[in-house]
Amino acid sequence: MRRWMGAVVALCGFVVAALGGTFLMSMDASSSMRQPSASSPYSAGSPAEFAYLSHQTSNACGLQQSTVLGYASSMRLQGSCCDPMDMAKYQSQVQSLRSYATINAIPPDPYDISVSLAKRLLGYEHAIHLTKPEHDTFNQAMGMTTDKGPCCCHCWRWHTTTGLAKYLIKDKQFAAATIATVVDLVNGCGGPLDTAARHAP
Numbered sequence: 001m002r003r004w005m006g007a008v009v010a011l012c013g014f015v016v017a018a019l020g021g022t023f024l025m026s027m028d029a030s031s032s033m034r035q036p037s038a039s040s041p042y043s044a045g046s047p048a049e050f051a052y053l054s055h056q057t058s059n060a061c062g063l064q065q066s067t068v069l070g071y072a073s074s075m076r077l078q079g080s081c082c083d084p085m086d087m088a089k090y091q092s093q094v095q096s097l098r099s100y101a102t103i104n105a106i107p108p109d110p111y112d113i114s115v116s117l118a119k120r121l122l123g124y125e126h127a128i129h130l131t132k133p134e135h136d137t138f139n140q141a142m143g144m145t146t147d148k149g150p151c152c153c154h155c156w157r158w159h160t161t162t163g164l165a166k167y168l169i170k171d172k173q174f175a176a177a178t179i180a181t182v183v184d185l186v187n188g189c190g191g192p193l194d195t196a197a198r199h200a201p
Contacts, residue, residue: 036075080190
């Protein structure tokens with residue numbers, strides 16, 4: 001009887017361990033799908049780049065700034081976070097962002113952002129302190145964006161976009177309308193082109 005009970009306990013332990021290992025492997029696989037990606041060989045705005053980025057998942061909805069800060073600066077956050085990428089919207093955003101190419105704090109491709117730039121913008125959010133008039137400009141700009149804020153949710157993009165907006169106000173003296181335009185252009189949520197959004201400086 002004792003031998004039989006011992007065999008049952010051992011078998012149960014084996015099953016639990018096996019299931020636990022399978023669960024952990026599944027968790028690891030799921031986590032690896034979210035890891036920051038490497039650089040793409042294609043040019044921003046090209047059909048090949050769209051095809052590549054539309055299958056990347058490192059820009060995930062709900063990804064938090066604390067996680068991004070733990071990533072290697074050499075990696076990249078790629079893909080859309082909420083809705084599938086749309087070719088027309090993607091190319092429109094990239095083309096319009098070329099108007100701001102001289103400002104290296106503005107990402108040239110909203111669906112392919114280096115972790116190093118993300119960390120820089122996260123730093124701006126906390127390091128840059130706006131005056132009352134500047135804060136009013138920030139609030140006015142956010143009210144003019146498509147999402148009525150830095151992003152549609154409080155993810156890493158919310159904080160990086162806040163940092164970017166504060167930088168553009170403090171260092172570039174951008175007006176609220178221009179900041180709203182930039183915020184809409186660097187939006188990485190995906191989805192179809194919003195013809196009502198601003199796409200010109």
